[in-house]
Amino acid sequence: MKSWTKFITDYKSYLKIERGLSVNSVENYSLDINRLVRYLEGTGQDISPLKITEETIQDFIYKMAEELNPRSRARLISGLKSFFNYLVFEDYRKDSPMELIEVPKVGRKLPDTLSTEEIDDLIRAIDLSSNEGERNRAMLETLYSCGLRVSELVGLKISDLFFDEGFIKITGKGNKQRFVPxxxxxxxxxSLYRDSMRNKLEVKKGHEDTLFLNRRGSGLTRAMVFTIIKRLAEAIGLNKSISPHTFRHSFATHLLENGADLRSIQLMMGHESITTTEVYMHLDRKFLNKILNTYHPRK
Structure with missing residues (x-):
């Protein structure tokens, strides 16, 4: 529908230029709007984004409830709210048709957290006599001690290592870079992996600067890291569903439990919003009581 095309294009430019979102994030936002446009086309409703009413959108949401789970529906509503808020902000509309539409409540599922003992057990289970042993130990230590996403781990380059300064340079979501201690x-x-194993590999063209390599001299995939961790969990009989992200989650949780502030954790993890970091505030009451009794003036 032509009446929507211009506004969607302008909105995508706004997200990219003024809000600095990545290409993937911008596309995800536009998918929500396009889903609404397809619904209007399918029901024969030629309504512009400037004239669409709350009732029409509510009918659309009811229809989507048949296809989407509550979490996906919440994301859809959030995307539409952002679009119509943009139209109001740019004075295309006086109000948003999304104002009274409620987002379904969804529980935020946290992944399992590993204890330091479990992390030690996983790392001890690595067969250091194998060709990949030193690499796997270095990878797991880096995942946990730096709180990296698996995509950041497999993308880590030798030129990103600034050991004299005590930092590594990480390229995260949307190609945003940060330095992590x-x-x-x-x-x-x-260093042990790089000097004892990596230097002996015949490195494939294009991977000369890639830190973690497979046995053929190419970069690792995220799936390979996932498989390595799953096999180690099976080897020690760990009764938890874990993945590379479990190490990142444990990194944040252990920092918080030991007194680190949320802002510092946010910077190290590369979270765009502090609200993302706040998901790690799922600690037991004893710890929260300790914080209150230590820092509050009315303790």
């Missing part, structure tokens, strides 16, 4: 022990394991 790295401890001496993790530096030691990375």
């Amino acid at each position: 790295i401890g001496n022990s993790t530096q030691k394991y990375i």
Whole structure:
């Protein structure tokens, strides 16, 4: 529908230029609007985004309830709210048709957290006599000690290592870069892998600067890292559903439990919003009581 095309294009430019969102994020936002447009086309309703009413959108949401789970529906409503808020902000509309539409309540499912003992057990289960042993130990130590996403781990380059300064440079979502502190022990394991195993590989063209390589001299895939962790969990009989993200989650949780502030954790993890970091505030009441009794003036 032509009446929607211009507004969607302008909205995508706004998200990219003024809000600085990545290409993937911008496309995800536009998918929500396009789903609404397809619904209007399918029901023969030629309504512009400037004239569409709350009732029409509510009918659309009811229809989507047949196809989407509550979490997906909540994301859809959030995307539409953002679009119509943009139209109001730009004075295309006086009000948003989304104002009274409620977002379905969804529980925020947190992944399992590993204890430090479980992380130690997983790392001890690595067969260091194998060709990939030193690499796997260095990878898991880096995942946990730096709180990386798996995509950041497999994309880590040798030129990103600034060991003299005690940092590594990480390229995260939307190609946003940040510097993350790295401890001496993790530096030691990375150096050991680089000097004892990686240097012996015949590195494929294009991967000369890639830190973690497979046995054929190419970069690892995220699926390979997932498989390595799953096999280690099976080897120690760990009765938890874990993935590379479990190490990142454990990194944040353990920092918070030991007194680190949310803002510092946010910077290290590369979260765009502090609300994303706040998901790690799922600690037991004893810890929260300790914080209150330590820092509140009315303790």
